[in-house]
Amino acid sequence: MQNKYALLFFSLLCLTGFSVSAQQLTGKLFSKETKESIPYAAVQIGENYGVITNNEGEFQINVDRFSANDSLYFSSMGFVEQKIALKDFQPKSSIYLKEDVSQLENVFLVNRNLSIEEIMTKVNENLDKNYTYSLKKFDIFSRKQSTTKVLDMEFEINKATFLDKSVRKDFNKSIDSLLNVNKNSTNTSYSESYTQIFIGSSLDSLKVDLQKVTQLKDETKAGDAEDFSSQVFEKIAKNLKSKNTFKVKSGLLPIDDSLEVGESFRVKENNDSLLTKDVKSTHARSMKHSANLHPGKLDFVEDFEAYDFTQEKITGYQGEMVYVLNFIPRKGRAKYHGTLYISSETFAVIKAEYELEEGEKAAGMNLKFLLGIKYRRNKNTGIVIFKKNAQNTYDPIYLKSSTQDYVYLNRSFKFKENTDDRSNRIKFKFDLLVENESYTNQELLIVKTEPITAETFNSFKEKEGVLIDKIKKYNAYIWKDYNIISPEKDLQEFEY
Template sequence: MHYNQVVSALFLCLSIGTMATAQTITSKVVDKKTNEPIPYATIQLSENQGVITNEEGRFSLNLNGDLAKIDSIYISSMGYEKVGVSVKNVTDSIIYIQPKAIELKGVFISNKNLTVDEIIDNVKERVDQNYNFGLSKRRLFFRESEFNTVKKFDVKFKKSTIKELNKKLIDSVTSILPKRAEYYTEILCDLYGNFDKRKLHIIKAAELYDKNNRVSMEAVAERMETIFKKNVKPNSYLKIKSGLFGTKVQVDSLLESREEASVVKDEIDNQKKKDDKSEFLKHRKSGLESLMSSLFFNEDVMSNFLNKSGRYNFELVDYTYIDDNSVYIINFSPKWRADFKGTLYVNTEDFAIVRADYENVKNLKSFKLLGVMFQDNLYRNKVIFSKGQNNKYDLKYLEMRRGNRFGFDRPLKVIEKNKHVKGRRKQNELSLALDVIMANVNKFEIVVFDSSPLSEADYKASTENKSIKPQYLSRYNPEFWKGYNIIEPNSAIKQFTVAPDTDTEAGQE
C-alpha cells in the first residue's frame, strides 16, 4: 500500500473518535431515546458561528485560530433540548440529545385563536422585516454532487456499407460508455453582497470525479474520426435522418474544421487554460446565485407556496421548539394548479419561517413527441434559517435536489452522398435504431458558518479571485479539508474512488 494510502486509512480510523490532534472534534449527534442519528442539528460555536450535522448526523469541527479559545459547544435541533458540551470533556464518538416536551407558554395562548390562513398572512406581511436583504459577508461551504445514470441504452445495428462500422464496433462502443458517472465539487468561500449583487472569493476548492470516463469518450471519438476520414470522400455530404426529419452536413466543412483545429490546437489549448481560470469561479458563483434566488420568499420562484399561497391548502398540525423558540408546524399541499407539498416551521412570535421542507408532487415539466421524451421530475428542498447580528434571519443551511429524465426511441440513418462521382450519388449508409433513457440528479448543499453586515464601501473593496482552480481528487481524501470547517461528507462521498485504469480503446479486434 502506498504511503499516502496508509496515512489516509489511519486518519479514517482515528476520525471515529471525537477528539483528535490539532483541536479537531468529529462526532455524531443521536436521539437518546431512539438511538437514531439526528440530521441538520446545529453545532453552535458562538452567537453567529457554527456548523450543521449532515444527513447522517455527523459533524466535524476544527478549533483553530480564534476558535481555539472556545471551551464549550452547544448542540440543538428541532424538538430537542439544547445541550452544552465542554470541549475538554468530549471523549465519546456520539453525543446524545434528549427530545424536548412541549410546554404551552404564553405565546401559544395569545396566538391560539389565529387561523392557519391568518398565520400565513402574517408570514407574508413580515418577510421584508424578518429576512436579511442587506449587504452581508457570508463564510460558507458549497458542495454540488452530480449523478448521471444511463437507465437504458439499446442500439440495434441494422445496416452498414463501411466495413469498420460494423455491429462489433457499435457493441464495443456501447459497452465502454459509462453507465453511471458521479461528479463532486466543493468550495469554501466568502460571499459578499445581497440578492441583487454578489462577489465571490473562493478560499479552497476541490473536484472529485473519474477521469477515466472522459478518456473512454475521447478514445471513441478518435476511433470514429479515423474510420470517417478513411472511408468518406471529401466532396461528399452526409444526410442524417431520424424518422421524418433529416438534415445535410457537408463533409468538406467537417474535414476542414478538423484540419484547422489540428493546426491551431496549441493556441486554443493555451487560450482555454486562460479561460478556465475564470470559468470555475463563474460557474460556482452562478450556482450560488441561482440557489439564493430560489428561496421561497423571493418573487416569481418555482416554489411559489408563499407568494401564491392561494393555490395551496395549509393545516396547523402541531407545535415544537427550534433552539429555545416555539414554532408552529404547518403542512401544505396543492389546492389547484400547484406543484409542491411540504412542511413549514413558523416562529410563533415574529412569524418568520425558520425552516421549510418541501418537494414537487408532479412533473414540473413534461414533454413527449415523436420518440423524444423529457421530464423535470425532481425538486426537493430543505432550508433552515437563523437570526443574525442585525436581528434578521439569514440562511443557515440549504439542501436541494433537482432531477430530470431524458430519452429518445428513434431510428437513425447516416447516408453519404456525392454528386461529383459517376453512377448513383449514394455512397455509404449506416442505419441504427436507438432506444436511450438517461437520468440526471444534482444535489446542492450550502452551510453558512458566519454572516455579518457589510457596508457599501466594504462591498466595493471586496475582491474576487478569478484565477482560482479546484484541486482534482480521484478519491475522497479526509486530509484535504483539514483545518477548515465544512459540512461532513456522507458515506457515498467517503467511499468514492476511481477504478484502476483499464484498456478502453474502442474497436479493438
C-alpha cells in the first residue's frame, strides 16, 4: 500500500546452543555469586566485533575469521571482565562472572561529587560530541516478533457498479471467507534480517546492503489492519477492469483525485522478496529520529527536570566508571521509569532501561467519532546499550523494544472513475472496520561497527533487494555463518 495511505491503515529466531561447528561457539553466562543468568552481556573478540547474550543469558558467536589464540571477552555492568582463549573454550560452556565489588572502593577516582542535576546537564551538553554516526558502516542483525489479536473486522460493499451480478455472489463469498479466517484470531510471526548500513557525511545520506532475510509467518492470516486492507483490496483489484484513474473520498475528506487503482490497491505480486528501498527508508527514519540511537531524544534525558532521580551506586563497565541513576515521574508530563548508566568521564549514556508507567500512553490519537480512527500505544519498554570506540565516541551495540498498540479503523470509502463516459463510469463504495491489538518485540544487534571513507560510501552500489527465506519452523542452521542474538525458547519451539 502506498505511503499516502499509511495513516488510514496504521502502518502507523533446532534448539538454543545448536551443535557447535568449526565456526560457531555457544554458551551461557551466569553470576558467580547468585547463579542467575546474565542477560544483555557483551561477548566480544577484538574492539568492534561481538554479540550480546539474550534475555536468558545465552549467546552464539561466529569465530571462523579468528585464530585459536584469540580470546573471547565477557563483560557486563557491575561484573569483572573475563577472557577465555578460543582454544580453551568448551562447547556449550557455562561462564561465571564475578561481581565487581572493588568498584565501590574506587569512588575517589571521580573528580568530585556531582549533583544529579549537574550530571544530567552534562549529559545533554555532551550529546553531540558523544554520539556521531557520519561515515560509518554498521553490520546489524534484527529480530522482530509480532502478535496481532483481531478484536473485530467487518467489510460491506454498499455500491459496486464494476461487479456484474454473476460475480457479485462469488466476490461476497470470498470476502466472507476472508473475514472468517481473520476475525477473532491471533497471529504471531517472526522475521530476521542481516543488513549492512553505510552512512555518508550526514544522516541524510544512507545506503543499505541487505544480505539475508527470513520469515516465519502464517500468510493466510492478516497481521494487522494494513494486511487485512491489502487482502480486501487485492480482491477488489482482481475484479476491477479499468485503465483509468479514480477520485477517492473517505467521509468528507478527499484522498486522491487521480488514484491509479492497479498500483495503489493491488498487493505486491512478488511478496517473496524484500526491496532495498523499503529497508532503506525504515533505517533512514531510525537513524534520524530514533530516541534509542540518540539518547538526547529520550524523554527522561531531554526533559530530565520532570523526573525524580536517585543515585544507586557507582560501578564499572569496560574500563569506565559509571553513575547508576534510577528515575521515576515527578511532573504530569513525565511518562517513564527506569535506570540510566552514565560515564563519569564523558557523561555519555552507556545504557538505558525504561518502561512506560502504567496508565500512560506513549503515543495516540482519538478521532473515533469524527474520522473513525483511534490509535494508542499502551506499552513501551526498551533497553539500549552503547560502547566507546577508538575515536572516543559511542556506538550502539544492542537495542530492544517492546510495544503494545491498539488500532481502531471504521471508515467509508468512495471511488469514482475518471472518465468522460458517465453512463459507464465505475463507482463503488464500501465500509471497512478493523479493530486489533498488536504486540511487537524487536531486537537489534550491532555486530560490527567501523569507520569508512567518503570514497567507500560513494562507490558502494546498492542491489534491488533479496529473496525472503520463508520457513515454517525455526532452523538455527540458516544463520550458521552469521553473528546473531541467540534465540529464546519461544522462538525455538514456534511453528505453524
